[in-house]
Amino acid sequence: MNILFITTHLEPGGVPYYTVSLAEALKKRGHRVLVASGGGKFSDILSNLDTEHIKLNIRTKSELSPKILFSLIQLLGIVKEKNIQIIHAQTRVTQVLSFLLSKLTGIPYISTCHGFFRPHFFRKALPLWGKRVIAISKAVEKHLIGDMKIKKEHIKLIHNGIDCNKFNVIDSQRINEFKQRIGLKAGSVVGILARLSDVKGHKYLIEAFKKVLPRIPDVQLLIVGDGKMKDELVELTHNLDIQKNVFFVPSLLDIPLVLSAMDIFVMPSIQEGLGLSIMQAQAAGLAVIASSVGGISTLIEDRQTGILIPSADTEAIAKSIILLLTDKDLAVRLGQNAKRNIQENFSLEKMAAGTEKLYSEVVGEISGECRF
Known part of the structure; x- marks a missing residue:
């Protein structure tokens, strides 16, 4: 499967570590993984893993930043050229980007929720979680259901994993x-x-x-x-x-x-x-x-x-x-x-297997929708 990860940056921290680790594990399982981000120290790790990194000007916390539009234009040709089958967003800003990319290309996307968010109006009115959202713990799953009003069947609990x-x-x-x-x-x-x-x-x-x-x-x-x-x-x-x-x-x-x-x-x-x-x-x-x-x-x-x-x-x-x-x-x-x-x-292999299964389900659903 051809997979695109999108995250805001790759500086040391939980979300970038998750992104790089999961990309490495999925590559070992035979998938082709591309990572698009605003760059950072962890991009060197991707180079060592021979995993392609696409540098975006996406370092922003604003969901209305023009950087999202510029990144969208940059990625449109790439996802077609690389035959991307699924997009995996890691942050709110990259959820917005993934949503737009999905609308224009028909490629499905999912998100991972790494923590807790204030349930402000804009986030609830435009949830933008994609076809599924991964919750990294039961506490996060409860937050998504109770505070963000996401249906349980839309959520997949997959704990973080460590090598x-x-x-x-x-x-x-x-x-x-x-x-x-x-x-x-x-x-x-x-x-x-x-x-x-x-x-x-x-x-x-x-x-x-x-x-x-x-x-x-x-x-x-x-x-x-x-x-x-x-x-x-x-x-x-x-x-x-x-x-x-x-x-x-x-x-x-x-x-x-x-x-x-x-x-x-x-x-x-x-x-x-x-x-x-x-x-x-x-x-x-x-x-x-x-x-x-x-x-x-x-x-x-x-x-x-x-x-x-x-x-x-x-x-x-x-x-x-x-x-x-x-x-x-x-x-x-x-x-x-x-x-x-x-x-x-909490092994990395277990996390990768669960995520891989979710990708297959989502891509399968899209393929089924296209047949009817």
């Missing part, structure tokens, strides 16, 4: 060199990998970390990610006088190496569709502390595959960090259980 082979044990010399390069010293490392925005709850982790230091003075906090809140978060570490123990690192492509520098992983999100970085941390065998919000409980059974905490609860975060850093056996057990759960239930 666990990429998270195998990394050479200790590489890990030590990486730690030295970013300034980490001897001592335990608590980490988070997420864009620097309100919804990810970095503020609560930093405030909780202040409470941990008196008990474990040599502990360090590694914050990996980019975003508009960086200056505010850096200032917070200075206000709390903990800046010497907190390390900010930009988003990096080698996620397994980044995670290997951590001893435990914390995700204090206020809202989360499923939690790709949680899955990555679990695939790396890390014990995870996370807020019990959105789809996170799909990944974590409390005290079995991680620790669930109330959102925005700095005291609970601090106590959980201290518990895992002082009870190494518990941390190891939670990490091993979580890794096994990811391998068995």
Whole structure:
């Protein structure tokens, strides 16, 4: 099957990672995959996979941006030349683009809903989800039905998947060199990998970390990610006088190496569709502390595959960090259980198989419509 993915950009983050990973998995299953986006660091990964990338001027959050029209003109000839059979949109802007492209070419499109949206009038009046919408968790599916008023039969639940082979044990010399390069010293490392925005709850982790230091003075906090809140978060570490123990690192492509520098992983999100970085941390065998919000409980059974905490609860975060850093056996057990759960239930192969089946259903429906 000839498949076109369209996403706004390929900078490090959940949606671009999903796009690149799924493209890779589908290509291995014999499909021809093209990715159209505004570009970014992950486009290099596509080049290494020998997957064609079409650069669009589509970096916008406006559903009325003229960039959509320019991208439409650019793609019209390409979808015909490449004999594209299905289009897969990843963001609201690319849903609009896919809708227009589908109307002009007759090629069906679907969308993936990666999180939660405010159900404003325009989004409900013009849903533009396509022939089907993939929900990455039960929580997202519930949101689509309850808030966005989408019929259940129009939704397909397909959890995100991880290629666990990429998270195998990394050479200790590489890990030590990486730690030295970013300034980490001897001592335990608590980490988070997420864009620097309100919804990810970095503020609560930093405030909780202040409470941990008196008990474990040599502990360090590694914050990996980019975003508009960086200056505010850096200032917070200075206000709390903990800046010497907190390390900010930009988003990096080698996620397994980044995670290997951590001893435990914390995700204090206020809202989360499923939690790709949680899955990555679990695939790396890390014990995870996370807020019990959105789809996170799909990944974590409390005290079995991680620790669930109330959102925005700095005291609970601090106590959980201290518990895992002082009870190494518990941390190891939670990490091993979580890794096994990811391998068995959230593999990239399983996600690709489910998506492939959905494509076939949608393309089959269109073929059937054309016959009558």
